[in-house]
Amino acid sequence: MLFTPTVVKNLLKKPATRKYPFEVREPFPKYRGELVIDIDRCIFCSSCERKCPSQCIAVDRDKGTWQCDPYACIYCGYCVDVCPVKCLSMKDVHRKPSTEKTEWIEQGTPPRHKKKETPKDAAPKGTAPVLDKSAAAAEEAAPAATEVAPEAKAEERPAAKDKKKDEKKGKK
Amino acid sequence: MATTVIPFGPQHPVLPEPVHLTLKVEDEIVKEAIPALGYVHRGLEKLCEIRDFNQMITVCERVCGICSMIHGACYSQSIEELMGIEIPDRAKLLRVIWSELHRMHSHLLWLGLFADAFGFEALFMQFWKIRERIMDINEATAGSRVIVSVNIIGGVRADLSPDQLRWILSELDIVEKEVRELQDTMMNDYTIKTRTVGIGVMTKAQAWELGAAGPTLRGSGVAQDMRQQGYGGYAFLDFEPVVETAGDCWARSTVRFREVLQSADLVRQAISKLPEGELAVKVKGNPPEGEVYHRVEQPRGECMYYIRGNGTKNLDRLRIRTPTFANIPPLLAMLPECELADVPVIVLSIDPCISCTER
Amino acid sequence: MKGKVIDVTLDNVVGEVMNMKNDGQRLVSFSTYNAGEGKIGILYHFDKALENTHLRLVADMDKPIPSVSGVYFSALLVENEIRDQWDVKFDGLVLDFNRTLLLDPEVTKVPLANNLKIGPKN
Structure with a gap:
């Protein structure tokens, strides 16, 4: 009899726990x-x-x-x-x-070091494909990272960098 | 009467952590207890040789799983004292808020485990249900349930927005209401009283002489709490240590129960006095040569850090004395002349944290 | 460091600790540090009404240090710990674990005596 109010309360209350993997x-x-x-x-x-x-x-x-x-x-x-x-x-x-x-x-x-750029600049065509590969590998490693097609992106970036390099060259 | 030797632990149902006691028993009465530690020794103090002083915060936070925030705060405060850095008031009070939340969830965890030690499963579940709200506060405000990792040298790295402060206050009201509902059971229930009153008695003089710390000391009637020193943000708050005089298991559990409510009050005070301002100051350079000794109050009692800097980014020496380390000698004094069936209750009444003890 | 620091020697350490006990001080703990080649520095921390007092003892590591566990029973754990970490012997320990409080019996290297260097990972 002593516990009747508690029992009734507990029957009507929501449980304090969740059914974990489902909820x-x-x-x-x-x-x-x-x-x-x-x-x-x-x-x-x-x-x-x-x-x-x-x-x-x-x-x-x-x-x-x-x-x-x-x-x-x-x-x-x-x-x-x-x-x-x-x-x-x-x-x-x-x-x-x-x-x-x-x-x-x-x-x-x-990233390319400023000092290291000079020898690499001698063969800019040689470095570009290597970069393509590495960028493509990055895309494979994290496929959900971006929606941009791997080839397009890989081509874009070295080109942009080459441009910057050319500018720097010009200044020199 | 012939003496029987009964091993207690290293694996025992009341303790999740390994500690071994060799109990020499005559009939059902324990005559002598000899401890054996070293099952979870990790050698964290040595790590200060290869980790720099900033990285050591995360190591100190992992000394103990339950009071990690206060270990981190104590270490940061020690280094700040060594380097002569004054941190912003907001950072001090934010540290108090998280520290007191940690004290609350640690005490609620212990109250649940204590109820479990004498077989009161329903009470155990109630306390842990309440505790979950505080874990949620930790997770939502600091990013992790237990190891909140908010301390950096020079301040804190997480902030509480006004919305979060309001939410913490409303959650605390619910926690306090639910804890008060259990007060009558915890303090006056017949079953609990028969298992705790007059069990494992330690007098005031004994507790002082054996170097007891925290609730174990205050349960025996000594009004000593490291927060009285007013370190960090406690200087801004009204504070009076909780004391019980009986010195038995009931007194120690009552001290912890009342400290839960007191901590809720301290969080409210800290929130009401929280000033606007910076979270941290920039720290330049390495800790200089010198030594610093700092004590803080953890849920389990007084924790002491001794740090020796040598002017490089690595510390010369980091010494941590955790509260349970101080509470083992009092435990050895409590156990003789008690009944074998009461040993689990007495061992749990000092709130043992073995991983802390062995570091 | 907060509090008063009193220098003691091997001869009067037990007496000084006894004086502290008669004064009603509580033993907080010991701290140890490396005080130069073959020397260990031990700080005995005491507390009375939140006031700190420290006794500083600098001793040779190869000579036994008189134990204060007869005066303060609670010193036994920390003295055993120092025995583990620095391989310093204590005379008259009430309960001597003989280097096995935290370490296993088969461990031969002393962790904190700076003869064991931990290098970076890998």
Whole structure:
């Protein structure tokens, strides 16, 4: 008899829990769920690599690769704060559990050093196809990153860079 | 009477973490307890040799899973003291808000586990249901449920918008109302009283001499709380430590229960006094040569940091003394002459956090 | 560093700690640091009414240090920890784990004595 009001209340109330896999709560917008990189905007400055507390990021400036060990990442978001071009961001949904260990390597276009440009300029036709390949590889690695057709984009960018180079040459 | 040796742990249903106690038992009465630690020793203090002083914040946050915010704040405050940095008032009070939210969810977690230790499953679920609201606040405002990671040297890196502040206040009202509904059960229930009153008694003099910390100390009638020092934003707030005098398991659980309500009050005070302004100041250079000793109050008690800088980006020495480390000797004094069936309740009443202890 | 620092030596450390206890101070903990080649610095932190007092002892690592666990029982854990981390022996420990409080018995390297360098990953 003592518990009748409580029992009636509890029968009419909604449960406090959710049926998780079928019913998922809306994520909070600021949640640090998964690190994502827009590799096309990355300038390979290695700021994230230096700042990372768990040393899970490896940036290779010459090859144009950005590598992250997702199992070492602690999702602190320091790299997002430090990135000068804001190409790193945090998705508000965390990664689903997986049965295999995966590697996460992003291939982008390495920036050209001012000093290194001079020898490469001798054979501009030779460098262009290499860049095409690397950009295409980046598209393959992250197919959902952009909707632009890979070939069109790959052709566009080196051309634009060549133009800039020509301008610089002219100034010299 | 013949002595029997009964091992308690390292895996025991009341504790999610591994600690071992060798109990020497005569009949049903415990005569002596010898601890054995070292099952989760990680050697975090050594990491300051290769991680720079900014990266060490994330390491300190991971000393303990439950009071991570306060570890981070304590480390940042120590480094700021070493480098002579004065952080903005807004940053100080924001640190207080997240710290007190952490204290609330830690105490609610403990109250649930304590109820679970003497088999009160329904109460356990109620406390954890309430706790979920605070975890949601953490997740929505700072980006993570437990390791909020808001501290940087020189301030904080997350801000609370007016909308979020209003939402926190309304959530706190619900939390406080729901906690008060459980007050009568937690303090006056017949079953709980028979399991806790007069169990594991520690007198005021004993607690002081054995170096107890936090609720274990205040449950024995010593009004000492590190927040009285007025470090950080606590200088702006009205604060009075919660004290109980009985010194038994009931007193310790009551201290924690009342601290949940007190923390809710401190969050409200901090929000009402939150000034506009910068979140962080720019920090230049490395920590200079010198040493700093800083103490803060964590949910489990007083936590001490000793830091020695050497002028480079790496620290010379980082020493962390966590509250449970101080509370193990009092536990060893509480256990003799208690019944074997009460051991889980007494062990849990100091709120042991073994990963903290071993770092 | 906040609080008063008093220098002590191996001979009078136990006596000074006893004085602190008679004064009604609470032992917070010890801190250790490397005080030059083969030397260890130990700070004994005390607290009374939120006031800090520290005793500083600089001693050789190869000689045993008198234990204060007879005065303050709570010193036993931290002295065992120092035994683990620096391989410094304490005379008269009430409960001696002999370097196995945190470490396993088969560990032979002393972690904090700066003979064990951790390098970067890989």
